[in-house]
Amino acid sequence: ENEMIAIAIDGPAAAGKSTVAKIVAEKLSCVYIDTGAMYRALTLKAINNQVDLQNEEPLVGLLANTTIKLKQSATGQLVILDTEDVTEAIRSQDVTNNVSYVAMHPEIRREMVARQQALAAHTSVVMDGRDIGTHVLPNAEVKIFLIATVEERAKRRFEENTKKGYNVDLEELKKEIEQRDLIDSQREAAPLIKAENAVEIDTTSLTIEQVADNILSEAYKVLQRS
Numbered sequence: 642e643n644e645m646i647a648i649a650i651d652g653p654a655a656a657g658k659s660t661v662a663k664i665v666a667e668k669l670s671c672v673y674i675d676t677g678a679m680y681r682a683l684t685l686k687a688i689n690n691q692v693d694l695q696n697e698e699p700l701v702g703l704l705a706n707t708t709i710k711l712k713q714s715a716t717g718q719l720v721i722l723d724t725e726d727v728t729e730a731i732r733s734q735d736v737t738n739n740v741s742y743v744a745m746h747p748e749i750r751r752e753m754v755a756r757q758q759a760l761a762a763h764t765s766v767v768m769d770g771r772d773i774g775t776h777v778l779p780n781a782e783v784k785i786f787l788i789a790t791v792e793e794r795a796k797r798r799f800e801e802n803t804k805k806g807y808n809v810d811l812e813e814l815k816k817e818i819e820q821r822d823l824i825d826s827q828r829e830a831a832p833l834i835k836a837e838n839a840v841e842i843d844t845t846s847l848t849i850e851q852v853a854d855n856i857l858s859e860a861y862k863v864l865q866r867s
């Protein structure tokens with residue numbers, strides 16, 4: 642009989658969380674849940690509705706009337722905000738630069754965490770974010786904390802953008818990543834921090850495959866134990 646497993650992957654921006662989470666989920670036939678996409682979707686809606694991002698109350702009201710669905714498709718995970726496909730739109734510079742302010746608010750996090758826990762209640766998951774091992778899935782069988790130098794992370798985002806044909810500045814990317822990491826690490830509510838029992842992997846000089854294999858071997862240890 643198949644045992645349920647939850648794998649939590651946390652870490653700073655562009656450490657490779659979503660890339661390896663997808664690979665691991667595929668290999669283990671788990672559902673992949675991108676929690677950052679949920680905060681990004683709310684941020685996009687707030688910007689479009691000119692809701693003040695610094696003010697928690699109107700944001701809480703907005704979220705209460707918002708559905709965010711993560712839909713698996715042949716081309717990867719789609720993010721559906723209410724009825725709209727926002728998979729691409731939530732990656733915009735504007736959303737990226739503002740999402741950490743939305744994610745600071747404790748009541749917003751409370752609702753997001755509840756939704757994320759519901760998604761993981763009856764199925765095996767690989768979930769990535771900032772507070773998965775510490776708050777969302779504190780009992781996850783496998784907890785991973787991915788890190789890499791900020792130079793390497795900026796370079797990865799730079800290459801991603803270049804491949805898509807976008808013209809971006811490496812120094813700007815580095816600043817944006819540092820700024821977001823700072824806000825995420827220093828906020829009061831569920832800051833970005835390694836869970837006590839998480840396995841830390843420095844991916845700076847590892848390939849995607851090496852990182853995925855590392856995580857998979859942690860998962861197999863747990864699965865064999867049962």
Ligand code: CDP
Pocket residue numbers: 653654655656659676677678680681740741742744769770771772773821825
């Ligand atoms: O992929 P990238 O590292 O650019 O970011 P993301 O995972 O899409 O997350 C975007 C932002 O959402 C983060 O910088 C955090 O401010 C927030 N976030 C969070 O607070 N908690 C989570 N579990 C996931 C994301």
Ligand code: CDP
Pocket residue numbers: 652653654655656657658659660661797798801844847848849850852
């Ligand atoms: O989800 P997170 O923001 O942590 O990172 P990501 O969106 O997965 O982006 C990481 C980028 O670095 C992707 O373009 C990967 O192809 C690349 N990369 C990686 O993820 N892991 C490595 N060990 C090397 C490169």
